[in-house]
Amino acid sequence: MVPTAYYLVLAAMLFSIGIAAFLIKRNVITIFISIELMLNAVNLTFVAFAHMWHQVSGQIFVFFVMVVAAAEAAVGLAIIISIYRTRQTMNVDELDLMKS
Amino acid sequence: MNPMPASTIWFIPLLPFAGFLINGTLGRRLPRAVVSAVALLFTAAPAAIVAWLWVTMRAVGAPDAIEVVNRPWIAISGFHANFAFTVDRLTLIMLAVVTGVGFLIHIYSVGYMAHEEGYWRFFAYLNLFMFFMLVLVLAANFLLLFVGWEGVGLCSYLLIGFYFKKKSAADAGKKAFIVNRIGDFGFLLAMFLLIVHFDNLDFSQIFATIAQNPQWQAQGAHFLPAICLLLLLGAAGKSAQIPLYIWLPDAMEGPTPVSALIHAATMVTAGVYMVARCHVLFNSSPLALSVVAIIGAATAIFAASIGMVQHDIKRVLAYSTISQLGYMFMACGVGAYAAGIFHLLTHAFFKALLFLAAGSVVHALSGEQDMRKMGGLRTRTPTTFWCMSAGVFAIAGIPPFAGFFSKDEILYRTFTSPNPLHIALWLVGLLTAGMTSFYMFRLWFKTFFGEPRVDPHASAHHSIHESPWFMLLPLVVLALLSVVGGWVGVPAAMFGSNHIERFLDPVFTNGTAAEAVAATTGHALELVLTLVSVLVAVAGFTIAYVFYYEKPGTADALAERNSRAYAVVKNKYWVDEFYNAFLITPLLMFTRGILEIVVERGVVNGSGQAAGAATRGLAWIERKQISGNIRSYAGWLAIGAAAVIAVMIFGSSMWGTR
Numbered sequence: 235m236v237p238t239a240y241y242l243v244l245a246a247m248l249f250s251i252g253i254a255a256f257l258i259k260r261n262v263i264t265i266f267i268s269i270e271l272m273l274n275a276v277n278l279t280f281v282a283f284a285h286m287w288h289q290v291s292g293q294i295f296v297f298f299v300m301v302v303a304a305a306e307a308a309v310g311l312a313i314i315i316s317i318y319r320t321r322q323t324m325n326v327d328e329l330d331l332m333k334s
Numbered sequence: 335m336n337p338m339p340a341s342t343i344w345f346i347p348l349l350p351f352a353g354f355l356i357n358g359t360l361g362r363r364l365p366r367a368v369v370s371a372v373a374l375l376f377t378a379a380p381a382a383i384v385a386w387l388w389v390t391m392r393a394v395g396a397p398d399a400i401e402v403v404n405r406p407w408i409a410i411s412g413f414h415a416n417f418a419f420t421v422d423r424l425t426l427i428m429l430a431v432v433t434g435v436g437f438l439i440h441i442y443s444v445g446y447m448a449h450e451e452g453y454w455r456f457f458a459y460l461n462l463f464m465f466f467m468l469v470l471v472l473a474a475n476f477l478l479l480f481v482g483w484e485g486v487g488l489c490s491y492l493l494i495g496f497y498f499k500k501k502s503a504a505d506a507g508k509k510a511f512i513v514n515r516i517g518d519f520g521f522l523l524a525m526f527l528l529i530v531h532f533d534n535l536d537f538s539q540i541f542a543t544i545a546q547n548p549q550w551q552a553q554g555a556h557f558l559p560a561i562c563l564l565l566l567l568g569a570a571g572k573s574a575q576i577p578l579y580i581w582l583p584d585a586m587e588g589p590t591p592v593s594a595l596i597h598a599a600t601m602v603t604a605g606v607y608m609v610a611r612c613h614v615l616f617n618s619s620p621l622a623l624s625v626v627a628i629i630g631a632a633t634a635i636f637a638a639s640i641g642m643v644q645h646d647i648k649r650v651l652a653y654s655t656i657s658q659l660g661y662m663f664m665a666c667g668v669g670a671y672a673a674g675i676f677h678l679l680t681h682a683f684f685k686a687l688l689f690l691a692a693g694s695v696v697h698a699l700s701g702e703q704d705m706r707k708m709g710g711l712r713t714r715t716p717t718t719f720w721c722m723s724a725g726v727f728a729i730a731g732i733p734p735f736a737g738f739f740s741k742d743e744i745l746y747r748t749f750t751s752p753n754p755l756h757i758a759l760w761l762v763g764l765l766t767a768g769m770t771s772f773y774m775f776r777l778w779f780k781t782f783f784g785e786p787r788v789d790p791h792a793s794a795h796h797s798i799h800e801s802p803w804f805m806l807l808p809l810v811v812l813a814l815l816s817v818v819g820g821w822v823g824v825p826a827a828m829f830g831s832n833h834i835e836r837f838l839d840p841v842f843t844n845g846t847a848a849e850a851v852a853a854t855t856g857h858a859l860e861l862v863l864t865l866v867s868v869l870v871a872v873a874g875f876t877i878a879y880v881f882y883y884e885k886p887g888t889a890d891a892l893a894e895r896n897s898r899a900y901a902v903v904k905n906k907y908w909v910d911e912f913y914n915a916f917l918i919t920p921l922l923m924f925t926r927g928i929l930e931i932v933v934e935r936g937v938v939n940g941s942g943q944a945a946g947a948a949t950r951g952l953a954w955i956e957r958k959q960i961s962g963n964i965r966s967y968a969g970w971l972a973i974g975a976a977a978v979i980a981v982m983i984f985g986s987s988m989w990g991t992r
Binding site: 256257260327329331 | 963964965969
């Protein structure tokens with residue numbers, strides 16, 4: 235039986251990679267994927283803890299996260315396509331409309 | 335017993351206030367007739383109530399004083415003040431003067447102001463003035479008196495500056511207000527001292543406390559003279575006495591009815607009223623009384639000497655008012671409060687009359703106030719002439735006109751007073767009487783007799799005309815009062831009974847020390863003194879007659895011979911210039927040099943600018959973060975989240991709590 239800590243370390247590593255990619259990468263698609271990576275890292279901790287405590291609610295929560303992530307992915311990709319159509323770029327450094 | 339509920343007294347001041355509210359808020363849209371009707375109605379009604387009050391209080395068995403307390407006003411531990419009115423006989427006289435003369439002047443104003451802009455504004459202010467003046471005389475404690483005191487000052491300011499588009503009028507208003515502030519400062523300090531030493535501001539309670547503690551006087555308690563002198567400063571400001579008289583001549587910039595009502599008959603006598611009201615306080619301090627007498631006498635002769643050489647008809651009357659107020663102060667200073675109030679009464683009649691008549695003359699000449707451009711108006715404006723004559727004879731002290739009795743009473747009381755300076759004071763008063771007679775007859779001759787010197791161009795399109803009857807009616811009434819008004823105080827030496835003195839006895843029971851002296855010296859002295867003062871008045875008349883009627887030009891020649899002395903008087907002893915050089919200029923330098931540069935620009939503006947700069951600096955740092963770059967936002971978010979987690983994990987061990 236694999237100890238819970240291993241799962242958690244793996245989840246932390248995945249999450250950190252997600253953050254690092256989010257901060258470093260310039261391509262919107264890559265950033266989007268790194269967000270998914272972070273979500274899945276969190277899912278992993280949910281599953282690990284659910285297994286540790288022998289409670290099913292954590293696993294059920296993972297399904298909810300997946301459903302929301304799927305919906306978010308649909309919306310997010312639609313936005314990305316829309317951005318690409320209007321600005322002809324995927325580089326976030328050029329997408330600075332919020333700057334005052 | 336008393337058929338009238340005491341609460342009716344509240345209506346005496348509140349009715350003019352209602353008039354003020356109506357005219358002040360709606361007056362702009364109302365036709366002039368309605369405005370004047372409202373103003374007249376709301377001053378006539380208090381006059382009627384006062385008349386009723388007079389009858390009730392004179393009834394047999396009526397109390398000497400009515401107290402009306404409505405509700406507590408300020409109640410904190412150790413000190414309380416009420417909205418309280420009191421009516422005793424002194425108040426009754428003041429009420430009669432204020433409402434009676436006030437009503438007459440309101441009637442006059444309807445005629446005088448008929449062609450003026452801001453008609454409703456004028457009557458609103460006038461009614462407001464009546465309200466505050468009535469509060470002043472009715473007040474039963476110093477605090478409420480102070481409310482009226484400040485209120486009449488405000489109305490005085492508003493009405494002096496009535497023609498506010500004219501710079502001199504606006505400046506005169508400001509001057510009056512600021513000079514009065516100096517006096518009010520003294521009044522306030524006096525009230526603070528009263529609270530410290532008496533825990534109270536109620537007239538009757540303070541006076542009772544003083545009466546119960548005669549040892550204060552014996553041991554020479556310092557606070558009593560201090561209070562009196564500070565009150566005197568307040569009175570000097572309001573009643574235009576040395577050294578604060580300078581605002582009154584400039585106050586003539588206001589419309590003439592205002593000069594008559596506020597700056598001659600009522601408001602400026604508030605100081606005299608206050609001193610008389612506080613006679614118990616003043617009696618407890620011989621020093622303060624002497625100061626009152628000396629200031630009064632000095633002001634009387636000083637102002638009279640300036641009045642002799644003025645050319646503006648209203649300024650002559652203004653200096654005359656200051657001089658007569660000095661008389662009243664002198665009377666109070668020698669303890670003859672009743673004589674002072676008597677003179678206040680007669681003065682209200684004849685000085686209001688003189689101002690209104692002068693206003694009528696000015697009106698007839700379409701605004702000309704310079705006496706050098708008048709003359710020969712006797713035939714053109716006969717009614718005005720006759721009324722003015724009554725006033726002139728009254729103020730000059732020619733028997734049997736009103737001023738003769740009151741002025742004579744003051745002079746006699748001064749002569750017989752126990753004050754060590756009494757002979758000097760009497761001589762000053764006598765000399766002033768002569769000067770008064772001279773400058774009043776000078777005015778009379780220059781205005782109504784001789785060749786008309788009216789500027790032909792000015793009068794070409796607007797012929798000289800007698801005033802409308804709205805203006806003449808009050809003149810006639812006041813002229814009658816100026817003739818008979820003094821008869822209430824015919825002294826015993828002249829087979830009278832000095833009625834007014836008996837009338838005021840319950841108020842001034844402590845103030846009639848001089849009466850005891852009078853009773854012992856007999857009537858011979860009084861008659862001799864009367865003869866002397868009549869002779870002096872006649873001498874003043876004769877000199878004026880020779881100078882300005884028989885041989886016009888004598889005065890100018892005399893002035894040329896004594897050009898230096900003439901220049902001193904002509905320039906009003908350079909008092910205004912003195913104040914300018916030694917008080918106003920340093921004050922302005924201080925204001926502009928220190929206050930404006932250091933305080934205004936340094937502290938006030940500086941702190942504002944510092945706050946602005948600090949905000950801008952912080953915003954600069956903040957702006958650097960708002961790059962618009964989504965990854966920098968995400969970075970900040972990650973750092974924030976990491977910080978939160980760090981605090982959650984290590985926080986409790988770091989601060990060591992729990």
